[in-house]
Amino acid sequence: xxxxxAGIDAVGAGxxxxxxxxxxxxxxxxxxxxFEARCGAGAAAFVVSADGPGTATIGARVSRxxxxxxxxxxxxxxxxxxxxxxxxFREEIFLPSSARS
Numbered sequence: 001x002x003x004x005x006a007g008i009d010a011v012g013a014g015x016x017x018x019x020x021x022x023x024x025x026x027x028x029x030x031x032x033x034x035f036e037a038r039c040g041a042g043a044a045a046f047v048v049s050a051d052g053p054g055t056a057t058i059g060a061r062v063s064r065x066x067x068x069x070x071x072x073x074x075x076x077x078x079x080x081x082x083x084x085x086x087x088x089f090r091e092e093i094f095l096p097s098s099a100r101s
Contacts, residue, residue, distance in 0.1 A: 001063070007048045008058055018049040030079040039080075 007019035024043035029035040 004046060004048075005058075005061070007046070011048050011050050014050075017051060018047065021046045021048060028079045033080075035080065 003021050003023050007021040010016045010019050022043070022045045024041070026041035027039050029039040
């Protein structure tokens, strides 16, 4: 979302006429973890342009984030580990976050 909004802002401000916005993610699961079978990668690309046949607008926007830890990597590690403690994550992170949404 940050990249898409940056592209939209650049076109809206007249800094560029066209912006290509590409975002991707490829989480590497630790081999043998429960996360290995459920992990995947994804990508999306958007062209944002002041010139074009169609018109789309982005109205007022608000961002709200709340960082929390579910899977982690140690210093120098490439692969993600599985949940450090599933019970703690559920009780202390997932349930409270879901209740506030």
